[in-house]
Amino acid sequence: MTNNGSSLMDGSKKENIQKFLTQSDQESPVISTIQRQIVTAETLMLLYCILCVVTFLFISVSQIFGSLSPDPNSxxxxxxxxxxxxxxxxxxxxxxxxxxxxxxxxxxxxxxxxxxxxxxxxxxxxxxxxxxxxxxxxxxxxxxxxxxxxxxxxxxxxxxxxxxxxxxxxxxxxxxxxxxxxxxxxxxxxxxxxxxxxxxxx
Incomplete structure (x- = not known):
């Protein structure tokens, strides 16, 4: 009885592990898609921050040195x-x-x-x-x-x-x-x- 019970439990564990692996394989494309979306969002956020910094520097330089199209007396x-x-x-x-x-x-x-x-x-x-x-x-x-x-x-x-x-x-x-x-x-x-x-x- 003990051996049979142990065998049943081992079989159940194996079945659960196999289901988990199968489920993981099925979900992995979804996870990968989510990860790619996260990376894309982070990249866009980084580009937006860079654009903000460049815009700020351009405005600051323009205020210091004046217009990029100087008048005749400049x-x-x-x-x-x-x-x-x-x-x-x-x-x-x-x-x-x-x-x-x-x-x-x-x-x-x-x-x-x-x-x-x-x-x-x-x-x-x-x-x-x-x-x-x-x-x-x-x-x-x-x-x-x-x-x-x-x-x-x-x-x-x-x-x-x-x-x-x-x-x-x-x-x-x-x-x-x-x-x-x-x-x-x-x-x-x-x-x-x-x-x-x-x-x-x-």
Whole structure:
């Protein structure tokens, strides 16, 4: 009796285990589907959080630096970190340069630059001369160099000495231009040419 009872119990256990395994096999696709749905929901939630963070950063940066489409009077970053030049001005070695498209006399060009809180360009290094020659078109540009008759020498507009050579000079050609050649060229001050303004980068 004991052996028969034990056999019946073992058979019942085996049957229950087999039913459990069969039921588990039948439910596994459902469980897998639920798991996939959970993973998908978690992924969507993560993407939503990332999108929120990116949107927040974009708004913050826009508020700090202003509109991505600056107005004509706005400033734009330059190649040097922490310095900016006004729009349409070129940056070089801590300075901003503006090449005019209108043609004026030397005195009127000087006044124009002063209205822009600048001066006519002081091209007192070979590097600066090469930089400006690279960005000028096939035009003459007045610069801040003028002949002082009393001293019989050329001086920059800030009264510093000029140590180079000016071609084509005569007693009537008392202002200087650059652009068409690789040198400083004398010109009539009352003739209308384009000009180059210069000021400190901010």
């Amino acid at each position: 400033f734009i970053p330059t190649s040097s970190y922490g310095t900016v030049c006004p729009k349409q001005w070129d940056f070089y070695q801590g300075r901003c340069f503006f090449l005019s498209t209108s043609e004026l006399s030397w005195n009127r060009s000087k006044d124009f630059c002063e209205r822009e809180s600048a001066t006519l360009a002081i091209v007192n290094t070979l590097e600066k001369l090469k930089f400006l020659q690279n960005i000028t078109s096939a035009e003459k540009y007045f610069i801040g160099l003028i002949y002082q008759h009393a001293e019989k020498r050329w001086r920059w507009i800030n009264n510093s000495a000029f140590n180079g050579n000016v071609t084509n000079w005569n007693q009537n050609f008392n202002c200087a231009t650059i652009g068409l050649t690789k040198t400083f060229d004398a010109a009539l001050c009352d003739t209308s040419y384009r000009s180059i303004c210069e000021k400190n980068a901010k």
